[in-house]
Amino acid sequence: MRPFEGIRIIDITHVLAGPFAAYQLALLGADVIKVEPPGDPDQSRDSGPDPALNRANMGSYFLTQGSNKRAITLDLKRQAGQDVLKKLVAGADVLVENFRPGAFEALGLGWEALSAINPRLIYCSMSAFGQKGPRGVQTAYDHVIQATSGIMAATGTPEVNPIKFGAPAIDYATGTMGAFALSAALFQRERTGRGQRIDLAMLDVALMMQASHVTAFLASGKAAKPSGNKHPQATNSAYKTKDGMVMLGASNLRQQKRLWAALGRPEMAKATNEQRLAARDAEESLLDEIMLNRTADEWEEYLQSKHVPAARVRRMEEALADPHLASRGVVHRFEGGAPGVPQSFGVPVAAFTLAHGGPQVDSPPPMVGQHTDAVLSGLGYSADEIAALRAGKVV
Incomplete structure (x- = not known):
């Protein structure tokens, strides 16, 4: 049995x-x-590098997080659509929405209205800046939050900055934090019997992603600065090799001692981190020279064998081809495609496994409104009533 079986969202x-x-x-x-x-439909349905999938409303951005869901269409601006939603809410455990703050309240579908129907409902609102505060009415996407939060200003090199991340990391960090918040609220409800209101802001998540930088600034007044592929310690930075780059991760004192021993220069090991900082330039100059003696793959294999964290800098397609990922079950593959998707494809699953009842993909991402009739029938609507809703463009 999986943790959330029997929970309706x-x-x-x-x-x-x-x-x-x-x-x-x-x-x-x-x-x-x-x-x-x-x-x-969800704008992610026509987003991705494959125009044919986008036209079919099955864009890869949607496929990424569409599995294991049923899909219905419902016009919440119409009273009949709101009535359907309220019937759904009566038997649901969780409602998640990420529209502009105040939009659902204006429709009469806010937390107070829906919790009156179902006091055990967990109502989660996800937004750019939160439901209240000076910026509460503003909207944003991942890259806009990167700009607002200071992440861009700390990313890049001293010469080239600010730079945004190459992936929508704040979006996915927000989604992960949302799953954590929902899990916490569901667990809390088991103890209290009460529903909950969750107010989750992307800006807050972006600050959590910089937690150590935030604390460092508040304690010292020193803000994080863009440093590219360099770290305060030279043994914890990226270097050119014969054929590419290798990222060294000799972070603590024990690891830097092992690194210098593995490189045949044990006398370079330092006794304190302050000594490492003081000798950074000299260490970097020596490592620049040494790392050119082997390929990145050779360095990775050799240093890892000496228990020194190190990795060749890879492209994503290389990372996905690593047999290790298959052993982890991180990606689920739909061989032969799925409804609306003619080609084979794969989607990320979860970043953890459980000894039993863990995360798994059971069904492919749904087409627009694929399950509307089945869901409405489950709510007690007759075939004629469903036909009338469709004729009225409510569904």
């Missing part, structure tokens, strides 16, 4: 962060019902 989110939060719980057994407006 209404997923009224779009793009990446919100859908990823619901996806993580779906992998762990939750029954997730994705709600999209008819004629205006």
